[in-house]
Amino acid sequence: MNKSELIEAIAERADVPKAQAGRVIDALTDVVGDALADGSQVSLVGFGTFLTRERPARSGRNPRTGETIQIAASRTPSFKAGKALKDRVN
Template identity: 65%
Template sequence: MNKTELVSAMAEKADVTKKDAEKVLGAFIDVVGDALKKGDKIQLVGFGTFETRERAAREGKNPQTGEKIKIAACTVPAFKAGKALKDLIAK
């Protein structure tokens, strides 16, 4: 599902216009991004948790040349699914 399909599904489910659904989705993405940028964690009970994790510096390999390169430490976004979401998709 891409963004356009998600907006359409949200609009239909919430009985709002696609324009309003797109605004809400955009606001959600902005708020999550801003919170993660500040180092905050967002917990949506039953759905999951958006957070940041520290990735340590490591050594990698250039796939074209095989040369070893150093990869700097960085902060990456992460999502951990909640129990209700896991149970929903479990078979």
Template identity: 60%
Template sequence: MNKSELIDQIAKQADVSKAAAGRALDATITAVKGAMKKGEMVTLVGFGTFYVGKRAARNGRNPRTGATIKIKAAKIPKFRAGKALKDSVN
């Protein structure tokens, strides 16, 4: 399912226009991004939790030359599925 198909489903389920559903989805994504940028967790009960994880600095290998390179530490977005989401998939 892509973004436009998701907007169609939201519009149908919530009985709103596709434009309103698109704005609502964009606002939701923006709010989640903003909270994660501040380092906050976003928990949607029954769906899951979005949070920021940390990846430590490490040594890697350049596949072309075989030379060892240093990879910087990074913050990465993560998602942990909630119980209701896990149960609905199984």
């Protein structure tokens, strides 16, 4: 399912126009992204938690030259599914 299909499905289930559903999806992604950028996590009970994980610095290899390079430490977004979502999928 892509973004336009998601907007269409939400518009049908919530009985709202597609434009309004699109604005809601855009607002949700903006709020979650801003929270993660600030180091916070967003928990939706029954669905899951959006959070960031720390990736330590490590060494890697350039596949073209075989040269060893240093890869900097970084934060990466992550999602941890809640129990209700896991049960629904299984």
